Amino acid sequence: xxxxxxxxxxxxxxYDSILGQRKIEVDKIHPAQYKHYQTIGIGYIxxxxxxxxxxxxxxxxxxxxxxxxxxxxxxxxxxxxxxTASKRRTKTNVPK
Numbered sequence: 001x002x003x004x005x006x007x008x009x010x011x012x013x014x015y016d017s018i019l020g021q022r023k024i025e026v027d028k029i030h031p032a033q034y035k036h037y038q039t040i041g042i043g044y045i046x047x048x049x050x051x052x053x054x055x056x057x058x059x060x061x062x063x064x065x066x067x068x069x070x071x072x073x074x075x076x077x078x079x080x081x082x083x084t085a086s087k088r089r090t091k092t093n094v095p096k
Contacts, residue, residue: 031046
């Protein structure tokens with residue numbers, strides 16, 4: 001990152017409710033510390049890199065895909081546990 005010409009040679013004073021006033025001399029800023037200065041709110045003093053992103057489209061024959069059927073995926077069926085299958089003691093199981 002490069003520092004903008006309009007901020008060179010100036011001192012920036014920022015206020016933070018925890019740290020109070022901070023004086024930052026722009027000439028002493030190293031551009032490698034861009035992320036730090038951006039997090040404290042003075043990232044505007046740096047020039048943005050002109051990064052161009054180019055995308056290439058993919059040309060496919062979509063007409064062949066129109067008539068194909070899609071496979072239907074069914075949700076798994078959840079079954080409740082059987083209430084009569086519990087291992088409770090009944091009067092017929094209890095020894096006399």
